[in-house]
Amino acid sequence: MPDSAPPSATRSAPRNAPRRAPQSAPRSAHRRGPAVVVWVIAALALALLVLPLFAILLSAPWARMPVLLVAPETLQALGLSVLTAVISTVLCLVLGIPLAVVLARSVAWPVVPRRLLRAAVTIPLVLPPVVGGLALLLLLGRNGILGRLLAVAGITIPFTTGAVVIAQTFVAMPFLVFAVEGALRGADRRVELAAASLGASPIQVFRTVTIPLVAPGVAAGAVLCFARALGEFGATITFAGSYPGVTRTLPIASYLASQNDLSQSIALALVLLVVSVAVLLGLRDRWLPGVRG
């Protein structure tokens, strides 16, 4: 390895040189001081994010894990969580991409409607999920504003798997919308204008130019959306309740287990963690912007 590495590096250097040149220019001794501070703070930030997860790994009941993992309740909650999170992600894509397009175009709007639209999309991010769940219940519950009409038609939403999907879609949607909107704003509008000037219809432009341009943003948003939906707790338990196999997702099962069997709760939390990390690791490198090409 040490023998073969230098020649290959020298060989590839000329090819990469023109692209890398602008980045390596500002490196100087003066920048080293702040860099250390940044590293230290970054390490603290990372420690805050990662150490709690290590604590879970360290306190996990490893000896009992195989039994806990294949317990019917675990598999049932995992299956329900993955199913609902996948459906929620698809719903977020179907509903969220058009919303992101409108949001990106809203820069041309007057200030008030533009800010109102942005605030509306942000609400689920700042609202405590339990409050979001209560709001959904007041809208779609059988005495809710819309729910009353649905009840007349024989449709009740709370306490169903559909309610879990709605709660997850509610909390996860902003992640998709903002990711796609960012990608849309970063995309070069002139390409779309060129396509339009060459006779493409708006739908054609959207399908053949806009979508491919923002695909990495869509993928990134979908991954975040899925992870958020998978971890959803507050809105789900308030709006959908908690019944095994119907509405009791993995986070709810983990919380309930923590009431009297902490080791089982940790086992369930680990399952959630493994699924989330697997999805994030599996999709990120391949689809995210910045790793293109």
Add this chain to the structure above:
Amino acid sequence: MPPSRVAVAVVVACAGLVLAGCSAPTAGPSTTEKSDPMTGTVTVLAAASLTEVYGDLAARFEKLHPNVTITENFGGSSALAAQIVQGAPADLFATANEATMKTVTDAGLADGTPIVYATNVLTLVVPPSNPAGIKVVSDLTRPGVKVALCDKSVPCGSAAIGLLAAEKLTVTPVTLETDVKAVLTKVELDEVDAGLVYLTDAHAAGDKVRQIAVPDAANVVNRYPIVVLSASTNKNAARAFEQFILSATGKAALKNAGFGTP
């Protein structure tokens, strides 16, 4: 190089301050020794079903002892017990049954033996409009009737299982909630047709729910223990508040809220 070291030192010092700031509350109030035994904060972790009566008693205690602040945190007994076992800073602990209290005493975290001072029974509540036309507890088994119960992992859930077994009923609920207040909320919002809650919660809800008597309810009794925690940093005031709850004033307030006597 020296500038960067200074920078690192600053960051480390800042981090130290941040951490110290974070850990300050755990240290709790400093007990002033002999001057006045009644100062500082008493942190009470109490079962959700005690919310109203403890809130009322804390306000009255604070009036009697202006230098004492009672901070109360209400929740599912089991979750609170788990928090204490994990080192949550608290002075006084009151659960809704003896089984959850046992997890704390077994861990050696109680200062003395818990005292049982109140009892509670379950009752059936329905929304005021009684949409499913529930008249007796056996109506809960009818298909299409939406019932909310507590999950078996919390005291009101184990009590509900006990009561339904005593009534020889098999009920399929639409949801198993994390604490008794969540069940009550679902009934108040008219999202379920019925729920089993504590008599005291039905009392507190007033006319927002309608009560339906359950014959065997009196036989399935939750006993409420209270104990000062060994990790308490303000045992004097914690004991004083505990005594206040056990006093005639406390007993009257508990009776008023619908609790029974052991």
